[in-house]
Amino acid sequence: MSIRLLPPTLVNRIAAGEVIERPAAAVKELVENAIDAGAGRIDVVLAEGGQALIGVTDDGGGMSPDEMMLAVERHATSKLPGDDLLRIDFLGFRGEALPSIGSVARLTLTSRPRGADSAWSLTVEGGAKGKPLPAAHPCGTRVEVRDLFYATPARLKFLKAARTELAHAVDVIERLAMAHPAIAFTLSDGGRKVVDLAAKRGEPVAARLARVAAVVGRDFEANALALDAERDGVRLTGWAGLPTYNRATAAGQYLFVNGRPVRDRLVVGAVRGAYMDVLARDRHPVVALFLELSPDEVDVNVHPAKAEVRFRDSGGVRGLIVGAIRHALAGAGHRTSSTVATAALGALGSGASGGAFHYSPPRPSPPLLRMGAAAQAPFGLAEAIPGMDLPPAAPMLDVPSETDTVESYPLGAARGQLHDTYIVSQTATGLVIVDQHAAHERLVFERMRQALAEGGAARQGLLLPEVVDLGEAAAGRIADRAAELATLGLVVEPFGAGAVVVREVPALLGDADVQGLVRDLADELAEWGEATALEDRLLEICATMACHGSVRAGRRLNLAEMNALLRRMEATPLSGQCNHGRPTHVTLHLSDIEKLFGRR
Numbered sequence: 001m002s003i004r005l006l007p008p009t010l011v012n013r014i015a016a017g018e019v020i021e022r023p024a025a026a027v028k029e030l031v032e033n034a035i036d037a038g039a040g041r042i043d044v045v046l047a048e049g050g051q052a053l054i055g056v057t058d059d060g061g062g063m064s065p066d067e068m069m070l071a072v073e074r075h076a077t078s079k080l081p082g083d084d085l086l087r088i089d090f091l092g093f094r095g096e097a098l099p100s101i102g103s104v105a106r107l108t109l110t111s112r113p114r115g116a117d118s119a120w121s122l123t124v125e126g127g128a129k130g131k132p133l134p135a136a137h138p139c140g141t142r143v144e145v146r147d148l149f150y151a152t153p154a155r156l157k158f159l160k161a162a163r164t165e166l167a168h169a170v171d172v173i174e175r176l177a178m179a180h181p182a183i184a185f186t187l188s189d190g191g192r193k194v195v196d197l198a199a200k201r202g203e204p205v206a207a208r209l210a211r212v213a214a215v216v217g218r219d220f221e222a223n224a225l226a227l228d229a230e231r232d233g234v235r236l237t238g239w240a241g242l243p244t245y246n247r248a249t250a251a252g253q254y255l256f257v258n259g260r261p262v263r264d265r266l267v268v269g270a271v272r273g274a275y276m277d278v279l280a281r282d283r284h285p286v287v288a289l290f291l292e293l294s295p296d297e298v299d300v301n302v303h304p305a306k307a308e309v310r311f312r313d314s315g316g317v318r319g320l321i322v323g324a325i326r327h328a329l330a331g332a333g334h335r336t337s338s339t340v341a342t343a344a345l346g347a348l349g350s351g352a353s354g355g356a357f358h359y360s361p362p363r364p365s366p367p368l369l370r371m372g373a374a375a376q377a378p379f380g381l382a383e384a385i386p387g388m389d390l391p392p393a394a395p396m397l398d399v400p401s402e403t404d405t406v407e408s409y410p411l412g413a414a415r416g417q418l419h420d421t422y423i424v425s426q427t428a429t430g431l432v433i434v435d436q437h438a439a440h441e442r443l444v445f446e447r448m449r450q451a452l453a454e455g456g457a458a459r460q461g462l463l464l465p466e467v468v469d470l471g472e473a474a475a476g477r478i479a480d481r482a483a484e485l486a487t488l489g490l491v492v493e494p495f496g497a498g499a500v501v502v503r504e505v506p507a508l509l510g511d512a513d514v515q516g517l518v519r520d521l522a523d524e525l526a527e528w529g530e531a532t533a534l535e536d537r538l539l540e541i542c543a544t545m546a547c548h549g550s551v552r553a554g555r556r557l558n559l560a561e562m563n564a565l566l567r568r569m570e571a572t573p574l575s576g577q578c579n580h581g582r583p584t585h586v587t588l589h590l591s592d593i594e595k596l597f598g599r600r
Contacts, residue, residue: 008127009128019096019097020100022158022168024050024171026050026097030054031044032176033091034056034058035176037060037062039059040182042057042186043055044056044185044195047189047190048162049165049169050148051156052146052148054145057140057141057143058140059140061114061140062139062140064120065120065132068132072098072099073099098143099124102127103126103127103151104149104150105126105145105150108124108144111140112138112140118134119135121134121135170187172261173187177195178211178215178256178288179261181199181200181207212239216254216288219337223286224242225242227239227289228324232316233293234297234316236291236321238289240328241337242337243279243577244577244581244583245285246279246285252284253286254289255287257293257309258293258295264309266311266318271285271287274321275325278579289321296312299312332573332576333570333573333576334410335576336583409566409570411566411569411585412426412427412431413563414563420553420554421435421437421553422434423436425566431587436565438578441546442574442575445542449539452539460505460506462502462504465502466515467500470500470522474526475497475498479494479500488535490502491504491505547579
């Protein structure tokens with residue numbers, strides 16, 4: 001069988017299979033072209049989820065007849081003026097979208113450049129290109145795509161229901177709109193407007209927040225923490241939702257690199273790591289993160305759909321995201337999301353029971369229980385666990401006296417305890433209900449984490465040092481980070497070619513799988529440039545110890561103990577939620593309580 005060149009039409013259809021996988025992908029490419037053309041308004045119309053019609057109209061720069069003829073040729077673009085793939089300043093750059101769409105559908109371009117007297121129209125059907133004809137159209141461009149995939153019927157079998165395809169297109173428009181708040185966007189299904197986002201003017205940060213809130217929801221602004229951090233020429237801005245403002249899926253995570261929406265696994269992993277100890281494993285934070293860096297430092301030419309990117313310094317980018325989010329969360333102190341109170345009021349009104357948070361942590365070994373109980377003793381709330389010699393409780397500090405007013409403290413003054421589990425506190429504007437176990441668990445965990453950061457992890461020597469064969473490259477990465485790992489309690493040394501020897505491990509790990517741990521660390525160093533598995537594992541153990549060493553539900557507290565817990569919460573970062581993501585307290589304003597009784 002001889003080798004031959006494939007026909008151009010077939011080549012375009014192969015390219016279309018990579019670039020245009022569903023109607024939403026065509027919408028994305030066409031809207032990105034409109035943004036690159038300098039549009040101030042973009043209107044999209046879909047019929048039958050985009051299979052029958054996709055129409056994209058913009059008021060951008062427009063195209064002349066000659067430019068239109070070039071635009072439907074493969075790899076013809078205006079977005080690489082210097083032919084430099086290392087500096088890409090536009091959303092599109094490959095010149096594949098229009099010819100790919102034209103090879104599998106009926107494509108009509110109608111465009112009028114700014115300052116031109118008339119418009120022109122060009123049609124491409126199944127790869128067959130017509131000639132430009134005079135047309136009537138205002139300045140800008142309209143692209144109509146009809147009968148998508150009619151030339152490749154096999155692809156039609158993989159399309160979902162029209163409603164599902166429309167939802168994917170909505171997601172595409174909303175993500176692009178969040179990155180470009182100065183542009184107005186609309187999306188219609190032919191009968192109604194599904195998306196209608198007016199252009200946001202004024203100060204850039206405020207405009208972007210208004211656009212994000214318009215997409216995510218009106219309560220996002222009240223429950224999000226502003227981010228603005230920079231490291232080694234990489235700037236991160238945006239907003240991170242409070243841990244108690246979360247979703248069941250990761251659909252509420254909006255990630256952008258130089259104005260380009262991405263679904264990059266490095267960024268997703270960094271977000272997950274930042275919320276690791278403040279969110280349940282089956283819940284996901286709501287974030288809108290905008291990374292800005294030199295085009296030389298990021299490769300967007302990784303995937304045909306341009307949804308993935310590759311950073312030159314991936315470890316630095318990950319560290320910036322994790323550090324900025326954790327710093328913002330720590331600064332939030334005891335805040336919980338406003339949706340917690342709304343849900344509580346809704347449950348009271350409907351008589352609903354149960355909640356979104358369910359967690360049953362494994363019970364640790366007695367030595368870990370003893371350590372956990374000892375760690376919370378300084379709060380004066382040491383749990384009495386049979387068979388354990390606990391240190392004496394430290395004296396109470398900063399306990400409000402009877403003459404203190406409720407206005408003196410954000411979480412108010414304790415007034416009583418319900419069912420030996422919930423502390424009721426009165427504030428100047430309402431009341432606070434505190435889950436004593438969840439709150440104390442966070443206080444204990446933060447104390448453990450602080451001790452781990454300040455004093456390092458205690459080590460225990462191995463009776464028989466363990467040799468781990470990794471290969472030369474992996475062993476070299478571990479050896480280069482030996483000093484960093486030692487601060488976490490893991491002492492390793494090179495051991496011949498392609499191996500390391502482990503002499504000491506963190507005491508918290510107990511009888512750990514040393515081989516598996518070292519291999520995980522080597523894999524992380526290769527992929528991210530950072531070794532987080534060891535620290536994550538230590539923090540997970542601390543979280544379990546804190547859970548079992550904290551005051552339990554059913555433990556009766558006196559008024560001084562209740563107030564001490566409230567004061568510690570006010571002074572402790574992240575005390576608005578426990579280690580598993582459950583809220584530690586619910587704030588009910590007096591106006592909300594009055595509504596329950598019909599007084600408002």
